[in-house]
Amino acid sequence: MLCLTRAEHDELNVRRIMKEMEVIPDVIKEPPKELLKMRFENDLEIVEGKVYTPAExxxxxxxxxxxxxxxxxxxxxxxxxxxxxxNPMYRSWLHWLVVNVPGKDVAKGQLISEYYGPLPLKDSGLCRYVALVYQQSDKLNFEEKQMDLKSAEDHSNFDVQKFTQKYVMNDPLAGNVFQSKWDDSVPELMKMLYDVSE
Incomplete structure (x- = not known):
């Protein structure tokens, strides 16, 4: 019987789930090499493919x-x-973009788009959210300016394939995917987002 390490199991699982959920080919052509572990407040760790509330x-x-x-x-x-x-007419909507991250120190990276969590529309049903990590060849000079949270134009129709090709990055090193749908917290979260960003 073949015994897999936890890392090997995670790697196989994230690849399988990204194919099953059609992240491949909707977002990327090749699955990430490993699972990106994501831990939100209250020690909530994302299980790939599962559904979470916008508030979480x-x-x-x-x-x-x-x-x-x-x-x-x-x-x-x-x-x-x-x-x-x-009806994914704005595919893909950018929720977070940080470049030139040294090692795992995200806080020391160059912020292009601040993080904002899922805010699915009321009748949108389950929406997928994909997080990816790409290894750069070195510290790079990115042309993109920091995006305004309130600007839909900046965030809609972001093509991660074109972006990574432009800066000569290979397939994603790590990744995760989860789902969320509208609930009563979304209007309050939207209000908080726009109040904070003013």
Whole structure:
């Protein structure tokens, strides 16, 4: 009987789930090499493919992956289902983009788009959210300016494949996917988002 380590099991699982949930080919062509561990407040750890409420995901998570302290990374979180999986006319909606992250120290990276959690529309049903980590060749000079949280134009139709090709990054090193749908917390979260960003 073949015995897998926890890391090998996680790797196989995240690859399988990304294919089953059609993240491949909707977002990326190849699955990530490993699971990106995401821990939200109250010690909520994301289980790939599962459903979470917008309130549970409102603050930036802590991330864990096999990082090389001497390397730089790009972190992307997006939703391919904007405004809904049936009608993804804004695919993909960018929820978070940090580049030039030294090792795993996200706080020391260059912020292009601040984190904001899932805010699915009332009749959108279940929406997928994909988080990816890419290894950079070195510290890079990114042309993109920091995005305004309130600007839909900045965040809609973000093409992660084009972005990573532009900066010569390979397939994602680590990744995770989860789902969320509208609940009563969304209007309050939207109000909080726009009040904070003014």
């Amino acid at each position: 995901l409102k603050f930036q998570p802590k991330l864990e992956w096999n990082a090389d302290a001497q390397s730089y990374y790009t972190i992307v979180m997006l939703s391919p289902d904007a405004p809904s999986r049936e």
